[in-house]
Amino acid sequence: MSVQSTHRVAGPYACNGLTKQFPFDFKVFSADEVVAILSDADGVESTLNLGTDYAVALNDNQNANPGGSLTTQQVYGAGYRVTLTSGVTNTQPQTLTNQGGFYPKVLEDAMDRNTIQVQQLAEQVARCVKVGISDVRKPEELLAAIFDSVRQSQENAAQAQGARDTITALWNLVQSAAQEGKERWDELLSIVRQAGGRAVAGTYPKVTVDARGWVTAGSALSESDVPTLPIDKVQGLQAMLDGKAASSHSHEMAQVNGLQTALDGKAATHHTHDWSQITGTPDSLGVGQTWQSVSRAANTTYTNTTGKPIMVHVQSTGDQSVTVASITVQGQTLLSQSYNGRTASISAIVPHQAAYQVSGSPSMVVRELR
Incomplete structure (x- = not known):
């Protein structure tokens, strides 16, 4: 085959x-x-x-x-x-x-x-690189030409990268110069604004000069810029002070302009207030609260909406062999038991907005401090 x-x-x-x-x-x-x-x-x-x-x-x-x-x-x-x-x-x-x-x-x-x-x-x-049948070049010459083209391409790529780096450096210089120019312009605007929004003819008593010799700011003299001088070196100052009162002296209240008006209507140093007049009244248990008898059904959920904690007291009486009183607050049950007809009682604090239930057998009395 x-x-x-x-x-x-x-x-x-x-x-x-x-x-x-x-x-x-x-x-x-x-x-x-x-x-x-x-x-x-x-x-x-x-x-x-x-x-x-x-x-x-x-x-x-x-x-x-x-x-x-x-x-x-x-x-x-x-x-x-x-x-x-x-x-x-x-x-x-x-x-x-x-x-x-x-x-x-x-x-x-x-x-x-x-x-x-x-x-x-x-x-x-x-799959090989071949020269034409009429090509005068030898295969090794063709291969050398290919390698030369690769080398030239690599050199061109390196030159292009160098040109790119140069352009990037120039661009960074331009950006830096532009930023510096903006900063100088902002400083000039600041000086103009200090002069009331317009350039004022004359000279500034104080100027700030940077390392390049550029004036970057200007302002008037401040108190710290004025040196300490003897009184006789300040023209006219001694004449102004002659005849003035000594440093220590007293005045009637009427001589102080506006003082009496400012004091009118002010409270005395010692005075009293009702508790309701004091802002920020404490929310503590027992403050502003009294014991009250309340009607509560057994095993019914109630909510403390008084704005502060309350205390709940349950008392159970009867002639049964076991007397029970209980309070459940936020899912937690407190229980009191007595025997042979004795009284059972229990108390618990109920936080603001907390839910609670009461129960007692055979009968109960509920009081709340609220």
Whole structure:
């Protein structure tokens, strides 16, 4: 049987994270002659190992039905590719002697092997960089030209990066100058505003100068800027002080302008108030509260809405063998029991907005401090 197919590659097959079996339709003599190449998302190739990474199932008749299928041990995600080819070694294992048999299948396999080797070589040469048949350049000259173009491209890229760095530096200088100009303008506006919103003719008594010699601020003299001088150095001051009163002297209230008016209507130092007149009255238990008899149904929920804590007292009396009084506050039950007709009583504090219940048997009296 002749070798009908001229190609020696199956794929590349795009992986999807699910597929593990990949077919091929070229003839091989054994499973170890099937080669699997795995490419990652960046195009980096690696050769998988038979048995460790994949298994091969050959069709029964490689002449009538060449090829088979390759199954990987694991699945590969999107971005990976699997390519199959043959790896028939460039050897001739058949030996014919004048004393041995001369079988057609032996000759056919040998010629098929040579054909497969030629196809493998042709496939590899087809992927090489080649010069034209009429090109006077040698292959090594073409390769040198390619490397020279790569080098030139790298130099151009470096020059472009240098130009970019220069432009970035210039831009930063422009930005810095613009910011500095804005700051100087803001300082000038500040000086103008200090002058009442307009430039005033004349000179400023005090100015601030930065390291570059620029005037950055101006203001009038303050008290701290004036030096201490003897009284005789200040013109007219002694004459103004002559005849004035001594430092220590007294005045009638009427002599102090506005003092009597300011004091009119003010309270005396000692005075009294009713409790209701004092703001911020304490919310403590017992403050402003009295004991009151109240009507409360047993096991009915009530809520303290007085604005402060209250105290609830339950007293139970009767002639039964067991007398019970209880109060439940916020789910917690307090219980008192007496026996042989004696009185049972219990008290509890109920916070503001807290719910409570009371009960007593056979009868009860409820009082609240509220």
